[in-house]
Amino acid sequence: MSTHANNNDSAAPPPGDEVQAAEYVLGVLDEVSRRRVSLRLASDAGFARLVEGWERHFSPWLLRAPATEPSAHVWEQICERLGWREEPRPAPRLWDNAPFWRRAAGIALVAGIVATVFSISRTPPTAPPEEFAAGPVTVLARGDGTTGWIARINPSRGEVLLMPVPGTVDAAGRVNELWIIPAGGKPHSLGLLSHELAHTITVPSELRASLVAGATLAVTLEDRAGIPHAAPSSEPVAIGNIRTI
């Protein structure tokens, strides 16, 4: 039968998609291979169908485990992790908070310096479209002073080009939401922001007047559902003041 199975694993041909899908469902892959397959799963619909097929094949074994009632605190902790509290959260208050703004201004100052360093040591991940090729940028700095995004504003078109410096993905699965905050005003959502791809965000016409020097761009982690949100639910992960356009 398996007479030419041997010790040298690398001699075997790499497994096809069908086998890879089965191996993932069976659970025999090590941490690195598993991560590779789960990344593919998220981006390759055909491969995801193969995995679903194997989940179905093995489902009788999957559903065979004896049920065990979880402790009461598990549900409470799930609610907490989803940001659900007994009382509605006073989220917008954060944005009126003076120490927060002093901190944000400090970060933005650091960001100016960081921007210079980055322009020497690092090329943006994706070449910007021609109309954005030259001109001032706004750096959206993370809390630790590193660059999160570089923004280039095109006021005549009402567009903002955002180039991320690829960083870590939120472990809880939240996504980045971009906000524009007029000087002294409240944040308005500009929608979903990629953490890995440069893309252009078109500012709704009613907010274009806000797209001026003195305003602030900020990013928060939010649930994908409901974007654009009426107000941020957490502290910004990156922030930058628009100085020149």
Add this chain to the structure above:
Amino acid sequence: MELRQQDVSEPENALLARVARGDREAFEQLYRATSARLLGVCLRLVPDRGTAEDVLQDVYVAAWRKAPQFDPVRASAAVWLAAIARHRAIDRLRADAGQRELAPIELAEAQPDPAPAPAHQAEADSERARLDDCVGQLEPKRRSLIRTAFFDGATYEELAARSGSPLGSVKSWIRRGLLQLRACLEA
């Protein structure tokens, strides 16, 4: 927007469809209906209760976020949720690798199946018989490796060590066994 047809005999599918629309009350009902079963799935792979309950939290946070991707035409809510639980538990096993006790596997020996849970029995009975029948047709070595891999969440490397067989052989036996299994299940 028109909703997809829902199977009324599967209230969990209906609950999950409501969860996909952001319905927290439906989410709590879904949790009450499924959390004991899913903790069972986690505990089989991650025997420490505290760790398994941590994994269970991940499972429901993921289920809330991924609910809009659930397609009742392609999977049942029970299988969809259990698969999330199983994969999260395996991820935890991999992250804590090295802390596991590796019991030896006797490849030739037939291994008894774990007892079925009483819930879902009717629904799963024919499929289960089919899976068991097809696995039963595999040669003993392949059968026992595939069983151990599934029920212990063991990696190729762990299976090789536990069975005292070369890694390349273990991979080859399992891959051939899987293809044979698919041919039988899809026949």
